[in-house]
Amino acid sequence: MVVIGAGIVGCAIGVALQRAGLEVCVVDQVGPAAGSSSAGEGNLLVSDKLPGVDLELAQHSLALWRALAEEIGEEIEYEQKGGLVVAHDEAALQELVALAAAQRAEGARATVLSGPELAAVEPCLSREVAGGVFYDDDAQIQPMLTVAALVRALRRSGGRVVGGTEVRGATHAADGRVVGLRTSAGPLGVGRAVVNAAGAWAGEVATRLGGYVPVEPRRGHVLVTEPAVPLVAHKVYESDYVASIHDERHGFSVSAVVESTASGTILLGSSREFVGFARDPSAAVRAAIARRALGLFPALAGLRLMRTYVGFRPATPDRLPVIGEDVRAAGLFHATGHEGAGIGLAPASAAAVVSLLGGGDPGFGLNAFSPARFVPPR
Numbered sequence: 001m002v003v004i005g006a007g008i009v010g011c012a013i014g015v016a017l018q019r020a021g022l023e024v025c026v027v028d029q030v031g032p033a034a035g036s037s038s039a040g041e042g043n044l045l046v047s048d049k050l051p052g053v054d055l056e057l058a059q060h061s062l063a064l065w066r067a068l069a070e071e072i073g074e075e076i077e078y079e080q081k082g083g084l085v086v087a088h089d090e091a092a093l094q095e096l097v098a099l100a101a102a103q104r105a106e107g108a109r110a111t112v113l114s115g116p117e118l119a120a121v122e123p124c125l126s127r128e129v130a131g132g133v134f135y136d137d138d139a140q141i142q143p144m145l146t147v148a149a150l151v152r153a154l155r156r157s158g159g160r161v162v163g164g165t166e167v168r169g170a171t172h173a174a175d176g177r178v179v180g181l182r183t184s185a186g187p188l189g190v191g192r193a194v195v196n197a198a199g200a201w202a203g204e205v206a207t208r209l210g211g212y213v214p215v216e217p218r219r220g221h222v223l224v225t226e227p228a229v230p231l232v233a234h235k236v237y238e239s240d241y242v243a244s245i246h247d248e249r250h251g252f253s254v255s256a257v258v259e260s261t262a263s264g265t266i267l268l269g270s271s272r273e274f275v276g277f278a279r280d281p282s283a284a285v286r287a288a289i290a291r292r293a294l295g296l297f298p299a300l301a302g303l304r305l306m307r308t309y310v311g312f313r314p315a316t317p318d319r320l321p322v323i324g325e326d327v328r329a330a331g332l333f334h335a336t337g338h339e340g341a342g343i344g345l346a347p348a349s350a351a352a353v354v355s356l357l358g359g360g361d362p363g364f365g366l367n368a369f370s371p372a373r374f375v376p377p378r
């Protein structure tokens with residue numbers, strides 16, 4: 001099997017396929033974690049998932065992360081710290097409470113907190129917020145360490161990870177099945193099948209291979225503070241974050257997301273905009289993120305920023321991942337389109353790919369993620 005893309009999704013798939021008895025080669029145009037997997041925050045969230053298939057996939061993935069954390073949790077800085085979602089006014093709080101009730105009905109652990117309870121959970125949080133919901137299951141990992149750990153696991157079990165290999169096209173059998181790849185390092189047979197896990201580049205890769213997935217890069221900024229005494233205990237974010245995932249394309253949207261890391265820095269997010277692969281951080285977006293974060297934690301004003309980085313979320317039109325075989329190119333499977341949740345959803349996506357290749361029931365439905373739901377524009 002060949003997997004295209006050595007990000008967290010491709011590497012998780014590589015490990016799962018190898019464990020299922022297949023022989024795997026993961027190829028990347030650069031190398032492990034060269035794409036979005038080194039430009040995100042590392043949250044494993046149920047709190048931002050809508051009830052239904054979205055939440056179900058996240059819950060399965062979290063269970064898989066927990067199992068993995070028992071083996072290598074320290075290596076990847078796994079921490080089940082919990083997530084706190086806060087609302088600034090009564091109307092937003094009512095919406096948040098309603099969402100939490102629907103998530104709770106599907107098994108999420110979510111507790112509504114009022115002013116004094118919020119202060120007990122998150123002492124440096126602004127007293128101006130109207131209320132919040134605490135999600136016990138939200139967790140965090142360090143994505144780059146995790147990709148490195150997956151690469152080691154894959155190599156230990158006999159799989160290969162090859163950098164510097166850009167996939168440029170495909171060779172097809174008479175019936176249209178993808179049987180080989182044209183790469184910058186020469187031709188490559190794909191064996192049983194090929195998995196497109198090229199993240200924000202997956203749309204382009206699909207086209208090169210004769211298939212179709214409408215994945216676009218959705219840019220996000222993260223601001224990193226200098227290491228500080230712990231002033232943020234959990235992942236804390238504003239309730240309009242969920243709406244910002246699902247909103248339409250106009251300008252940029254910002255919703256504050258604040259969390260500390262094991263190394264003491266504090267990560268401030270989060271923005272969303274469709275500007276292609278533009279890499280230079282925007283001063284306006286940076287300022288908006290800083291302003292919103294200060295609204296949640298006024299004490300951040302005493303810290304300096306060390307750096308800002310941007311990354312590209314692989315976004316589909318309906319904001320759900322695409323996992324399944326391409327209807328136009330047999331033998332080509334896609335596992336992409338995870339938007340701002342690819343770190344969290346990587347293990348369940350890997351389980352889904354194994355299942356699609358004959359490895360049994362993954363324990364959750366896959367229909368909603370089928371590539372067949374998208375039709376290319378004429």
Ligand SMILES: Cc1cc2nc3c(=O)[nH]c(=O)nc-3n(C[C@H](O)[C@H](O)[C@H](O)COP(=O)(O)OP(=O)(O)OC[C@H]3O[C@@H](n4cnc5c(N)ncnc54)[C@H](O)[C@@H]3O)c2cc1C
Nearest residue numbers: 005007009029035036037040043167199220311342343344
């Ligand atoms: C600011 C920001 C914050 C985020 N925070 C979180 C978070 O807290 N939690 C979470 O779950 N998710 C988060 N995300 C989303 C997450 O980062 C992505 O969903 C995830 O990294 C996607 O992983 P991937 O393996 O699919 O893609 P990538 O990591 O981008 O890997 C794709 C790989 O494909 C390779 N590639 C591309 N084209 C080719 C080609 N033609 N040939 C060969 N190789 C190719 C690239 O080099 C790249 O290494 C965040 C994203 C951003 C931008």
